[in-house]
Amino acid sequence: MDSPPELAFGQLLIGGISFMLLSGALLVMFIVVYQKRLLQQQLLLRAAEAEYQRQLLAAVIEAQERERERIGRDLHDGIGSTLATAKLLMGRLESTGAQEEASNLSSMVKEILGNAVHDVRGLSHSLYPAVLDRFGLADALQHLADVCNETSTLDVELSIDYPQPLALPQELALYRICQELIHNAQKHAQGATLLQVRLRQHGTRLSLSVEDDGCGFDATALESTRAASGGAGLRSIEVRVQMLRARLSQQSAPGQGTCTLIEMDTAA
Template identity: 65%
Template sequence: MAAPPEVAFAQLLFSGIAFMLLAAGSLVVFLVTYQKRLLHQQLRLRLAEAEHQQRLLTAIIEAQEGERERIGRDLHDGIGSTVSTAKLLLNRLEGLPATDDAQALLKLIREIMTTAVQEVRSVSHSLYPAVLARFGLAEALQHLVDVSNETGQLSVVLETDYPQSLTLAQELALYRIGQELVHNALKHARGATRLVVQLRQQGPRLALVVEDNGCGFGPAPGRGAGLRSIEVRVQMLQGRLRQEAGAAGQGTRMVVELETRPG
């Protein structure tokens, strides 16, 4: 017995609705899957780009440090040695009989040559700190503090708790950061009488802090080339840079933190 037309139509309608629901569900699943794949691909591209930028930054820093090392050694071994030799010859000439004018002139030349030797050594160390490669980061920072104290601008103190050294590349980057932070403090910390440099290691966490007791600065200081250089090196170390400035008269505190990978 044939089914009534209404039943057949209802079955056909339900079949059509079921098919449409199935098609719609398949389309939704396809779109969701496609969207996930697209997001995953975009994430991979971003990660690859970030890794490329990191490698590029590292290569740039390494190239700069290599050039600084070469120039520093050329200054020390070439010009520095020549000037030192000239100074020794002048010392010998001073012991020979001569007029008072000649003696005064030789004394003046010796003073000039002494100043030149000191300046060459200072530039050489600034370009490439040999003490860092020989004795490590703590000693290099101590030398930086000693040189800074010679300027007489303010009292600079170093506090260290650094039991486990890092790789040379990491220590060099941290030294450059400390060097720039100290230079900025000496230049911009108006009214400061004391500058404290801290290198503290607690487990895997390492913190480099440069703090002054000057007038401080506003919440949004300009970013010069020095600060950008610091940020690049902090990024290369996969660390964090935190800048704290209190109210007027409470000074400025710059903190660099990173998770260490001992060398």
């Protein structure tokens, strides 16, 4: 028979082996459960990324369709009606026999056609700013400000410190953001007399701000309005901000104007 010390050692050994086996089983179960949860999280993350890409694509398509609609409206209501008027005047010019009337009609036709040429150039620039492709973002923004000052009652004041130009796709995105913000201010900033546009670059940090002195708005009311209307204009801006991996912030209050700021790290 085994002596009591030997029995105690055997029981201790069996207990230690049982504990190790139980610990190993628990460890295996923990690893299996952890991997299962990790897989579920990865699947949820992929689903969220896929949904985000779907929403991003939908916003881009919506912005494109909205731009096509605007271009079609400008062609029909603006340039189309202008050319139709010129055609009618040309018909009157052919049928008139009075020298003075013919001279007046000729002057009117030239003026109308000149306006049509101006409208076509403006529409062409909105489709793709050739100045941006040839001379860069700074000159393109200057040209945009000049055009706005000529065609709108809202004065645009431009300030640029941009020593290191970015790649063309990034510059085009920044230009479109600025263009949309200026359009929004002209449309919604009631009572505004001045629109300040600032482009600043310090090292790898770049900021673009557009600030007006108009009526401003209540941020809570704006969110509910965007939820109801879709806010296609601002969503188009947000899409481009995301493409640039930038940050967008907006400050406003009733009667205190609106300031929109885009900040990005050009080294990212």
